[in-house]
Amino acid sequence: MKITFLGHATLLIKTKLTTILVDPFITGNSLAKDIVNVEDLNPDYILLTHAHQDHVLDVEVIAKKSNAIIVSNFEIATYYENKGFKVHPMNHGGSWNFDFGKLKYVNAIHTSSFADGTYGGQPGGFILTADDKNIYIAGDTALHMDMKLIPYTYTLDLAILPIGDNFTMGVDDAILASDFVECDTVLGYHYDTFGYIKIDHEAAKAKFENEEKKLHLLEIGKSILI
DSSP: OEEEEEEETTHHHHHESSSEEEEEOTTTTTTTTOOOOGGGGGOSSSEEEOOOOHHTTTTHHHHHOOOEEEEEEEHHHHHTTTTOOOOEETTTOOOOSSOEEEEEEEESSOBBBBSSSOOOOOEEEEEEEEEEEEEEEESSOOOGGGGGGGGTTOSEEEEEEEEESSSOOBHHHEEEEEHHHHHHHHEESSSSSSSSOOOOOOHHHHHHTTTTOOEEOOOOEEEEEO
């Protein structure tokens, strides 16, 4: 499985069978818009953790071009279905077997509304099972005790956690989250995009190393193989 960081909380995941895009926010991201061309993206699925603009800005243009299936909570899925897009609605605790593997929609603590004020349901994250790997995509979230439920049913190969602080967990809570989900390999995201969430990369990596954990901070457009 190949995971490419497209800036902020946007990920492009290529499995053996499918291309999955997560939370597309590119054209509004000054760090990514000159590196990533949304016209080049052709996913089979688009996963949305919640409705905030910095996670859904480029959904419609990409979904229209690619005919991708939008997967999210019921409210977000309905919002896009009413606009004519193909969707698959989910909700917390539910899972579904797709052609690429399995998705489970799990809890997150955050808020969720569209830029036009439409209610975006409760935020969430995903556990992706594909190519014999289990990946936790936390979405925007605070540290929460429900993360401790994940190891009861999944052995994670990678935890993708927000680390920018202010709007989500910061580095220290992300370290605790990696303990909760029992995964010492972490891909950090949701950092640096705005002034509120700028981080010291080397200090963050050092904190993880001190706990005998590995924090990956990818440059925009760079990938990690799991």
